[in-house]
Amino acid sequence: MAQQSVFEACKAGILKWQTAFNKQDAAGCAALYHPECTMVAKPFGTFTGTEQIQALWQNIIDQGFKQVEYNDVIWQPEGEDGYLLTSNWQMNKAFGVVHKEHWQVQPDGTAFLIYDEFEVLGEH
Numbered sequence: 001m002a003q004q005s006v007f008e009a010c011k012a013g014i015l016k017w018q019t020a021f022n023k024q025d026a027a028g029c030a031a032l033y034h035p036e037c038t039m040v041a042k043p044f045g046t047f048t049g050t051e052q053i054q055a056l057w058q059n060i061i062d063q064g065f066k067q068v069e070y071n072d073v074i075w076q077p078e079g080e081d082g083y084l085l086t087s088n089w090q091m092n093k094a095f096g097v098v099h100k101e102h103w104q105v106q107p108d109g110t111a112f113l114i115y116d117e118f119e120v121l122g123e124h
Contacts, residue, residue, distance in 0.1 A: 013111035030054030
């Protein structure tokens with residue numbers, strides 16, 4: 001797959017995730033993680049697999065967090081089939097940083113998160 005196609009698939013992945021979160025759809029968020037993905041969510045802990053990841057997102061959504069936006073996004077190629085994303089993020093009640101999202105294109109051409117590490121820096 002050409003690097004530009006890999007990049008487009010990864011950008012589509014983060015847009016799908018953001019759309020799902022903003023629709024308050026924890027299952028839709030979790031569906032964009034590889035089944036064996038590890039997510040380090042500071043200060044919440046480390047979560048492995050889509051079931052644990054979905055439970056965390058559901059908990060966050062249930063607390064009224066919504067409307068996530070990314071800014072200062074940086075994409076860096078990772079191998080021939082993926083990209084690393086780093087950025088700042090903000091939502092209605094909190095803000096923080098994405099230390100590392102590793103998006104990897106699967107054989108069917110869609111991108112999944114195979115690693116996710118983010119941190120909440122504060123609430124507002």
